[in-house]
Amino acid sequence: MTKSAASKNLVLVGGGHSHAIVLELFAKKASPDANIILISDVDRAPYSGMLPGHVAGFYRFEECHIDLKPLCDAAGAKFYRDRAIGLDLENNRLLCENGDPIPFDVLSLDIGSTPAKSSVPGVEEYTTPAKPVPNFLQHWQNILDRVSKHPEEPIAIAIVGGGAGGVELAFNAQTRIQTILERADRPPSNLTIHLFHRGSQLMEGHAPLVRTTLEQILRKRGIDVHLNENVTAIEPGCTIRCESGLEVESDRVFWVTQASSPDWIANSKLATSDGGFILIGETLQSLSHPHIFAAGDIATMQSHPRPKAGVFAVRQGQPLFENLRNSLQNKALKTYIPQKNLLALIGTGDERAIASRGNIGFGPCGLLWKWKDRIDRDFMQRFEIDNPTP
Numbered sequence: 001m002t003k004s005a006a007s008k009n010l011v012l013v014g015g016g017h018s019h020a021i022v023l024e025l026f027a028k029k030a031s032p033d034a035n036i037i038l039i040s041d042v043d044r045a046p047y048s049g050m051l052p053g054h055v056a057g058f059y060r061f062e063e064c065h066i067d068l069k070p071l072c073d074a075a076g077a078k079f080y081r082d083r084a085i086g087l088d089l090e091n092n093r094l095l096c097e098n099g100d101p102i103p104f105d106v107l108s109l110d111i112g113s114t115p116a117k118s119s120v121p122g123v124e125e126y127t128t129p130a131k132p133v134p135n136f137l138q139h140w141q142n143i144l145d146r147v148s149k150h151p152e153e154p155i156a157i158a159i160v161g162g163g164a165g166g167v168e169l170a171f172n173a174q175t176r177i178q179t180i181l182e183r184a185d186r187p188p189s190n191l192t193i194h195l196f197h198r199g200s201q202l203m204e205g206h207a208p209l210v211r212t213t214l215e216q217i218l219r220k221r222g223i224d225v226h227l228n229e230n231v232t233a234i235e236p237g238c239t240i241r242c243e244s245g246l247e248v249e250s251d252r253v254f255w256v257t258q259a260s261s262p263d264w265i266a267n268s269k270l271a272t273s274d275g276g277f278i279l280i281g282e283t284l285q286s287l288s289h290p291h292i293f294a295a296g297d298i299a300t301m302q303s304h305p306r307p308k309a310g311v312f313a314v315r316q317g318q319p320l321f322e323n324l325r326n327s328l329q330n331k332a333l334k335t336y337i338p339q340k341n342l343l344a345l346i347g348t349g350d351e352r353a354i355a356s357r358g359n360i361g362f363g364p365c366g367l368l369w370k371w372k373d374r375i376d377r378d379f380m381q382r383f384e385i386d387n388p389t390p
């Protein structure tokens with residue numbers, strides 16, 4: 001469709017899970033008379049469901065990253081590689097790190113979250129946050145290179161945060177490094193993994209059976225689980241100090257704590273929650289600025305708050321697409337209420353997975369992993385474009 005000069009500007013910020021689906025649906029169902037622009041700080045957006053499996057070496061980079069440019073081409077959208085850094089809400093413009101401000105009629109934000117900044121001394125200098133993902137993967141690759149070159153040298157990895165992200169990272173990091181050690185004929189004992197968690201049990205919000213089973217498996221595999229430990233400092237050389245007096249030396253510390261939102265959102269004058277996330281209603285519109293939509297981790301539904309997890313971002317994709325389209329066409333918006341308990345399939349790094357939904361848990365077993373693998377591969381297949389432009 002040729003866009004007229006009077007066409008509205010729809011600006012999508014971030015190629016997160018919800019926006020990837022929005023673009024896929026625009027590609028399938030033809031975009032309305034609107035100039036659609038995607039601003040993303042990466043060309044290839046990671047898919048969270050397969051990321052732990054990528055750490056383990058089960059999936060190649062391309063298998064768990066969505067190539068945004070061909071997706072935009074198929075959707076009739078322009079792709080700008082840039083980082084959003086602010087909002088000028090008086091003039092409806094998005095401010096970017098490199099390019100000129102971008103005017104919008106309708107804006108949608110799906111920029112994810114990063115582990116919360118911490119006042120713990122040494123965190124900024126000596127730890128690697130699990131997000132942004134490209135930075136995390138670079139550091140992970142450095143570790144793999146080191147172990148491959150010097151498998152004879154013992155290595156200790158510390159993970160701070162015993163939520164799903166930290167637990168999955170512990171399992172999958174161990175799998176990958178032990179594979180390298182095994183190939184080099186070195187004992188698995190050359191690797192030590194420490195997992196620190198402030199609470200008395202891992203994986204808050206999951207079924208009790210899932211929480212205890214995962215802890216048992218971690219311990220059985222020789223991962224040092226430190227519960228009720230409040231990390232109070234990270235010192236040069238990646239030494240971790242805890243309030244209890246526990247002191248652990250490591251070669252690398254991964255910081256996988258609670259999700260947080262960037263400062264530019266808090267400074268934008270959009271209505272935000274206590275944690276700085278954009279408050280949205282059931283139509284996925286900002287509570288303060290109805291021409292602005294938000295989805296995924298960066299948004300908090302005021303009446304239906306849910307955990308910050310990729311599955312919720314995925315589920316918001318279709319309703320976000322419909323409401324963006326309706327909004328551009330001045331049609332009534334639909335309401336969307338997320339399910340209370342979504343099924344989570346958590347990989348244990350050994351091609352098995354455990355199922356968790358509400359108070360019910362099951363596994364781990366290989367069949368659940370196969371099922372998860374199928375779901376994830378089918379999801380990624382949605383974004384395979386037949387004729388990508390060079």
Ligand SMILES: Cc1cc2nc3c(=O)[nH]c(=O)nc-3n(C[C@H](O)[C@H](O)[C@H](O)COP(=O)(O)OP(=O)(O)OC[C@H]3O[C@@H](n4cnc5c(N)ncnc54)[C@H](O)[C@@H]3O)c2cc1C
Nearest residue numbers: 014016017041048083084111112130165296297309310311
């Ligand atoms: C280690 C770890 C493992 C996890 N494993 C799982 C799992 O197995 N299953 C699960 O459901 N959840 C998992 N999660 C949580 C999951 O990663 C998030 O809930 C999910 O990615 C949120 O999706 P999203 O669409 O909100 O944003 P994201 O997937 O984070 O995408 C946001 C995109 O926006 C881009 N972006 C960010 N800021 C800007 C900006 N200013 N300008 C332009 N572009 C920007 C980013 O580069 C990124 O591509 C995990 C999290 C961690 C830390």
